[in-house]
Amino acid sequence: MTEDLDDDALTLDPGFADRFERDPRRPACQLYLISPPAIDAGFADRLAAALDAGPVAAFQLRLKGIDDHAIARLAEPVQRLCADHEVAFIINDSMGLAKRLGADGVHLGQDDGDPRDARALLGPTAQIGVTCHDSRHLAMEAGEAGADYVAFGAFYPTATKDARHRAEPSILGWWTTLFEPPCVAIGGITPDNAAPLVAAGADFLAVSGAVWNGPGGEAAVVKRFAALLGG
């Protein structure tokens, strides 16, 4: 299976594009921030506070209920902040919008398009992530399709999304033992419940609500994740 994976998608590329590689110079598990589902112009200040508070490998702009033009307007200052902090800027759902914005990558759910089409559109250095719920089959399919990371979840109850699948930490260990692309754990993750996911082998923790709605504000929560992850 590993031999069948597209080597191009695993090659170390310059710049932010290497953020989804396993790299012994970085902590074994890194923080992947997901935006709130709705933001306003003031969000850039909150993101700056979060990115200044501790290491963040990637940021996903995940906005729901507005069209691509509106997302593009809101994206501009956010994308610039990510670039200034050397944080990979990932667009959720839309490979077309990722292309239009020159994002570092795109995250695709099972109904958001084929990773092969995203690769063809965005090129070899784009970081392409795929939602795999709690399914080993979906993860192997994503790997074969050239995904740069696979995402499993939801590990815990979440108010951010109507998540219909529940994943167990063992799927993280299974994936990391057998396959090279990193895996992302998502769903209800907080500094208090993340340790078993790190121990099981998560390469990234994708977190939204705990950071934006957590006690003490985003900087305090990012600092708590940094303490846990060793950043």
Ligand SMILES: Cc1ncc(COP(=O)(O)OP(=O)(O)O)c(N)n1
């Ligand atoms: C890192 C990461 N993992 C999973 C998801 C969920 O994607 P999807 O299933 O397409 O659901 P929506 O986020 O679009 O509601 C994600 N966005 N990011």
Ligand SMILES: Cc1nc(C(=O)O)sc1CCOP(=O)(O)O
């Ligand atoms: C966007 C998303 N996808 C999930 C999945 O299971 O695929 S769970 C989820 C919500 C993530 O936000 P929070 O950290 O607030 O739970």
Ligand SMILES: [Mg+2]
């Ligand atoms: Mg989606």
